[in-house]
Amino acid sequence: WDEPVIFELHRPGERGVVPPGTDAGIAAEVGAASGWVPSAMRRSEAPKLPEIGQAKVLRHYLRLSQETLGSDFNVEIGQGTCTMKYIPRINEMLIRTPNMMELHPLQDVDTVQGMLEVFHKLDLAMREISGMDAFSFQPSSGTQALLAMASIVRAYHDSRGEGEQRDEIITTIFSHPSQAATAAVKGYKIITLHPDEDGFPDLEKLKQAISPRTAGFVVANPEDTGIYNHRIKEFTDVVHAAGGVCFYDQANANGLLGITRAKEAGFDMCFFNLHKTFAAPHMCGGPATGALGVTEQFRRFLPGPLVEYDGNRYTLSEQPEESIGKVRSFHGVAQTVLRAYAWIMALGADGLKDVARIAVLNNNYLYHKILQIRGASAPYIKGRRLEQVRYSWKQLTDETGVTTEDITRRMCDFGLHYWTSHHPYIVPQPFTLEPTESYSKEDLDEYIHALEHISEEAYTNPNIVKTAPHNSTVHRNDESSLDDPKLWCITWRAYLKKAKAD
Amino acid sequence: WDEPVIFELHRPGERGVVPPGTDAGIAAEVGAASGWVPSAMRRSEAPKLPEIGQAKVLRHYLRLSQETLGSDFNVEIGQGTCTMKYIPRINEMLIRTPNMMELHPLQDVDTVQGMLEVFHKLDLAMREISGMDAFSFQPSSGTQALLAMASIVRAYHDSRGEGEQRDEIITTIFSHPSQAATAAVKGYKIITLHPDEDGFPDLEKLKQAISPRTAGFVVANPEDTGIYNHRIKEFTDVVHAAGGVCFYDQANANGLLGITRAKEAGFDMCFFNLHKTFAAPHMCGGPATGALGVTEQFRRFLPGPLVEYDGNRYTLSEQPEESIGKVRSFHGVAQTVLRAYAWIMALGADGLKDVARIAVLNNNYLYHKILQIRGASAPYIKGRRLEQVRYSWKQLTDETGVTTEDITRRMCDFGLHYWTSHHPYIVPQPFTLEPTESYSKEDLDEYIHALEHISEEAYTNPNIVKTAPHNSTVHRNDESSLDDPKLWCITWRAYLKKAKAD
Amino acid sequence: MSENKAFAHPYIPNTVPEVQAAMLREIGLESIEQLHDAIPATLKLNRPMNLPPAMNEYELRRHVDGLLAKNKHASANLNFLGAGCWQHFIPAICDEINQRSEFVTAYAGEPYEDHGRFQTLFEYQSLVAELVDMDVVNVPTFDWAQAASTAIRMAGRITGKPAALLPKSVDPDKVKIIRNYCTPVMELRFVDIDTATGLMNLDDLRDKIAAGDVAAVYFENPGYLGMIEHQGSDISALAHGAGAISVVGVDPISLGALEPPSRYGADIVCGDLQPLGMHMNYGGGQSGFIATHDDETFVMEYPSRLFGIVPTEVEGEYGFGDVAYERTSFALREKGKESVGTQTALWGITAGVYLSLLGPHGMSELGETIMQKSRYAAKKLAAIPGVSLRFGETAFFKEFVVDFNATGLTVANINRRLLDAGIFGGKDLSEGYPEWGQCALYCVTEIHSQADLDRLAAALEVIVRA
């Protein structure tokens, strides 16, 4: 499809849908709103929305949907650290009922007992999976869960009168950038630890970093390199000894379910992405859920309300004054809470452990095969990777000039995603693959084969890689305007003013 | 996508879904079925179905869906005579409720009052639209409705003792082939009338054809040429005078709603396609509904049961012994009955008349424009076309060698459907376009432009048309095996035996 | 629709007055009424139709939801109705696929732009072929009854003989459909069933086939009354011995566990796809199929479309097309094989998805589960005083005939009381088989848990003892 921008479909007089109107009896009773709305507040000029018949609107968006590569359509292992696993279709069907979609979040608790039961039972399951003592599902992404955890760190130290003194949070460079960013949002100074030469977080550096100013320590484990820090309990002990709080980014937990838990590693708090790890879909980037678990000591700081069960009836209980309050309206993304609950129920304890096993098996198979591709490597320690690996094309780039960005575009031609990883590029020419448990050996082989093919192209005909994509919906973008305030066009109206005016 | 055949995804041990199993308590009570099923009837060799994980099955069928050009995705005016109009999405949502999907057809009528109300109210609306006195929605396509009408003709003459004598049914060559075929299924000899030079059914030929052997006369009006026979009442009068029954194929009724009706034209029976004319979707070819209406005189022959309403309660009443019995299990395709009802309710009387007006306006606009394309013509009388036109590329073929089949394949490259019409090819190098009311002027212009473009290619670079498709999911088929019993492969197992063995 | 009637109708863009005017101008007309000049005034309606006023989308949704809310459905109640339409487990992916906009709105494109439609239907043919162990399966027909009718007429054309034999246990409603399809070309004659076993009476079959004009012997497995007909080889042998064709109707969901008819001599197999992933939809989920060996004599008698796999210009690529299109009524009108048209393609695609998901083990387990559960239910019911099984000695698949004569209650009465308890009782057979008095056909499938079956038994016991 060569689909125009929706505004170009505008034809005066057409309509997509007729909204409900005013009953004649009501109109007779109250008259037109112009009779009572202050004139300054009546819209003076109609919004320049397009007018389009229903069939054309539907056709437009359906075509654009086909131009979007959902994980349902490909071997989605190239968005590493993001755990794109199989989204069970049954779960999507389960949420499409008025008993879920048409609930108002302020309904009387007696009218939402089923919904609250789902929240509570998921809470119980997450406690068992993590060892924590209470969960909130209000945070609606990993980032928001990290923010909530940083907020709890602050509330905790405030409650002890150390809020001013403890103004530093320690993290590691291979943890997700959001860990540093959200702590900074809460006013913390960030100390970032770089790894030792094997890629492990460096305990000595941590010991140097801690001080009476240490508010907390936040880390992923395994980190985005896929390397599991086996000395993690020593890290948390060191931080605790210094009076800091340890909080755990469990975005990379897919290889750990049923194997090891936050509690035993000494964490005070953790979160899981229910989208991703618990098979709720990513929906182009949310809404999502960062399930936030804490030990008993930190329960009073959780955002409220929390669901409670007295053995007979589910209720919503408000949190005390010292809680961080709220981080998202109402109760979070209830549909995704339901999806995660359904996923756990479909797997049981054995199934969850199989998830962890196969995710690690698949990753190590992939790791083994990728290292055989010419030009590819995986910096740091050999082996010991759990569910993902951050690889490098440094050699390929040095030898052929083809970069990891070139490969990104070329992978589109194979109908596959491939992602170059976050800044900062510590690993040169990086790419990160996370195969999860959802893909079969043949699926992995297909992906590996595409990379092999591109590596071979790089060595024999690099231009085909450098000029990709060749087979995509659109051709290569001219991105020169995107960083130029005079040229960028963030909306159609801006485009009409700026680009079209030329 | 270059999607394999599903059997190629087979990996032993994988599973797509686990079906419900036997409770332990039941198994303990009854044991294994081998204990009581006669050994000759126990499956001796498992069916060679593939074993595939759930994600791969979903991915396979989703990809194939994207390789199917539904009317939602294009300007679907090229499947002439088939009235592919906009399928309102709300109607598809309305049927997806357990209150519709989970009804068993033999439920007590008191548990399906809502469903029966829909049947009854649609019956009333269809009566008003056609002038008939009773409708059955049991026939599940136009073909089955035609068969039912031919069956009623037979039952009617049998009831009068003329069943043996009256063994001929008269139709016209530009009526759909199913009219002749279904009458032949009911054992009738078919007399086919060819048109006069203006393309009208020829009244003189009808008069010559009728006789005491005439059982009935079946015709579409307008026919697939789009030409409306304005003398239709004279035709039905002639047939009635000879003791025959007149039945009306209203597959081409889209330009007639609210304008003219079967009753006034003298028909005893008619049917409408609820898929097509009443905006139920075609679903790749059914399930569908041919709504069959009759005058009071023929009501007792309708297939049963019929829905009746006593002002208080809806019931199902069995038909008398002389009825044709049944033509489809239970009550027909209830979802499509609901869709058609919803569509009528969304339009009302004025809206239905607008359908007819705009369908004819769109068609005449298209007709006007197509005739300006080099090499295209529309045989028979100038003008007087209602909702469709059968065109001809005879001149183009004569001048360039490009045939209508070549154009079919080339139109795929533009993401558009184009259909060459039914046998027999009375009109040389035919194509049939029916724009319906659903498409805007710009949509029609897009389609016209594609045809113009191809016409120009035919005159300047015919090879590009003759070797099409160039831009489709697959390349040109080698169809040589399809008519050869030694080579054709109607299933994968046959393919493995025949083609792969080579 | 209240006040919001300005502008175009959302479904009809060209109702915009300016656009209409421009188009009329372009074609040289002055008013939209002129477009219908071809229709004589005497045939015009010339008055507004008497229909309810148009509703906007929200009004429509509320109206229809309100109507449908008057129904009671089989998921919120406990359903034991079968008799040709059955409640089975439906994997979510079946609905996901058959609700895809592409498949819902596709129709009759060419093998290029509709490659996916051709491939999914070819795959459905191929998957059902494995299930029935035959090499040819058609694009779906309307339903089992119509597939059986066509199978019988195919046999008539192949043998040139005018009669078909059917056991008396065939569903009376199905007989109505078959009779209408076969009249006046083929005559139906009925073979007795054994009063004790419910299976075909082979002596009567021998007598009737001796007439010599029999084109087809049709029987079912499992039969309408649920019994497994284990005399298939004998029946087929008798048919073949008389120059007739053996036609077997099957419930395909039984074939993971039960032997396919090809193994006991069937020449044509037919049946209904509805159990393979279709919701009941008040009967809208029915879909027929026909299967044969890859024998030209048979293939050329199919009225239906048959999709075949072919190579394309590109090595290794698959294409699809119509096999022997020239036999169809599309091509030959009344000279074609019966008639063809829109039938139930979407359900064929869905059945393919279903079989792809279940696989051989799923189908096998499912068959076993159904037989265990239905047997359990039958035992529980037969243990209720006054309740017995009519053909209790014969193995059955998912349905069985429950005899209530000794309770002194009518089935209608019992079902009414079951309904009060949220249970849809089995189909009342007293009208179709008056000679058996008050019997009902109960259907038990994999969806019923032990608790459900115990609940049925308990409810019936209360009713019967009352």
Added chain:
Amino acid sequence: MSENKAFAHPYIPNTVPEVQAAMLREIGLESIEQLHDAIPATLKLNRPMNLPPAMNEYELRRHVDGLLAKNKHASANLNFLGAGCWQHFIPAICDEINQRSEFVTAYAGEPYEDHGRFQTLFEYQSLVAELVDMDVVNVPTFDWAQAASTAIRMAGRITGKPAALLPKSVDPDKVKIIRNYCTPVMELRFVDIDTATGLMNLDDLRDKIAAGDVAAVYFENPGYLGMIEHQGSDISALAHGAGAISVVGVDPISLGALEPPSRYGADIVCGDLQPLGMHMNYGGGQSGFIATHDDETFVMEYPSRLFGIVPTEVEGEYGFGDVAYERTSFALREKGKESVGTQTALWGITAGVYLSLLGPHGMSELGETIMQKSRYAAKKLAAIPGVSLRFGETAFFKEFVVDFNATGLTVANINRRLLDAGIFGGKDLSEGYPEWGQCALYCVTEIHSQADLDRLAAALEVIVRA
């Protein structure tokens, strides 16, 4: 899960034992346990988790459907709850699009393979931009409260000042979120509202803004309590005069009928997209947006992604990409603008579909309809003895404060009795605004018919008179 546990789990294909063994062999391991050797034994759980047994798909569906059936929902009942989550008409196409498998399962692809995702989100930005009359709109954030928080922090960064002013009528729950987001960087201070009109007290605003350290004045239209704040120009002028930024939160569904904040001086507009096509989903439908002028100073302070339209190599083709990506925390970690991550993209796409369908006339009619219906409802309720409107003289949009103090009944008590009549009464304000006694916030939208509103009034009258 009963007996059917053989073979691979449907979600985990490589649980097939032979495949596992082959893969282990390939990588040189002997047992699957070795894969977790990196984890010390002391940290391993070493016992099965205590979780319910796995369910198969049918068991799961029945289990979850059973749980959800315990809920009572707002379509089967009559709902007057709003307060930040509103029940509006949702065109069917919104659901069709946001349930498309492609959009449900997409994530973070590049502008090539995810062209459709980029384009739909760019279109959403552009459509909301027309509604709010601004040139820049972001990819959606979490919800209104978070968008407001970010807007305030953007103002703080731009002005370098530490305080924000908000009227006391802002939703207390929203304040909790804003406070948490702003602590410790920005301080919130509250401006009085006029006790008669409920609108901002300009005198108090003048006093408080005089402190000189105010970065932002935040107010809403319509406000949490439903009132239309018509003093926007004055408020913005006061803010600007003190070097502060005017931030306005809006309910976008009002903007077909009400003037957009840019016309009364807003520098940053924020709000919630939920009314534009999202089901309530127990609060899961919330989605925030932020809009500004196309001013580099403002654009560079957005934490969110901003999609821009660009040319491609091919003349006339559109491509899309990230504008000023280097400002984000993806690029700069703690040095980026706040933080960015997964937020609510699917709701942005849906809001785009909604606005494409409604168009300018639909939005205008809708706004008018809502104001007429809510006014009608307010009049009907105020006519009940003992019931009055708290800010009855002030124009409101869809919500209004009903004062039950004179009835002698608590809102809790009234709502409990309404529930018995199938009505969800308005939100109880007695806890959030104790000074007002027993008041409730009622929400009336286009979905309510006159009959619905009359039914509410009649039910309340019965309760009040009892």
